[in-house]
């Protein structure tokens with residue numbers, strides 16, 4: 001049976017009370033979901049503990065939006081893998097394009113975070129994606145190959161078995177302009193092929209590769225129906241219960257086919 005994962009990236013939105021309200025609303029709407037669909041909520045750090053409490057025992061998972069690679073020390077403003085684990089996280093988004101664009105994230109630091117997250121028994125959701133200019137110049141494949149290779153350096157097959165990859169074309173994030181199912185499928189197949197070459201066929205076939213970039217209830221079904229699209233990383237549409245529920249239900253429809 002196909003597995004689908006839908007993760008909501010709340011970015012820098014929601015005060016603690018608002019986060020609790022949305023999490024509670026979603027869990028009440030999404031209880032008893034098909035076990036093949038995993039739902040992950042990624043609120044800001046300040047709301048992690050509150051959302052953990054709201055979703056406890058519901059089967060919905062918690063994720064953070066970033067993590068530092070050091071376990072402890074003089075790193076003002078940073079949050080360690082064991083701290084987010086302690087707050088209830090199972091997942092952590094790493095290398096989001098907004099981190100790359102505004103906060104100096106590069107493939108080498110993505111790799112350090114991924115290895116630290118795995119060490120703490122967290123599941124990293126590793127984001128890759130080309131800019132509009134790179135796509136226009138025909139560099140999509142080369143950019144994705146480099147980001148995947150460098151981001152996953154020094155992982156063994158066991159570690160790779162806990163990694164989720166999110167393909168998020170930068171030009172589609174928050175723009176309302178999603179990749180077509182064919183464009184996304186092409187890149188997802190490329191990523192699965194790369195993982196197969198490095199880690200073997202069995203790890204590659206069970207790897208979850210999410211698509212992210214203006215996913216909405218109206219386009220989720222056709223994206224998730226693609227053979228190599230195993231879920232969605234959702235920004236804007238994860239901030240409202242109706243739209244996020246609609247996307248999750250599109251996933252349920254795909255696994256139930």
Ligand code: PEP
Pocket residue numbers: 009168172173174175176212213214215233234235236237
């Ligand atoms: C994201 O932030 O990961 C994202 C895909 O955003 P949006 O869905 O708003 O494009």
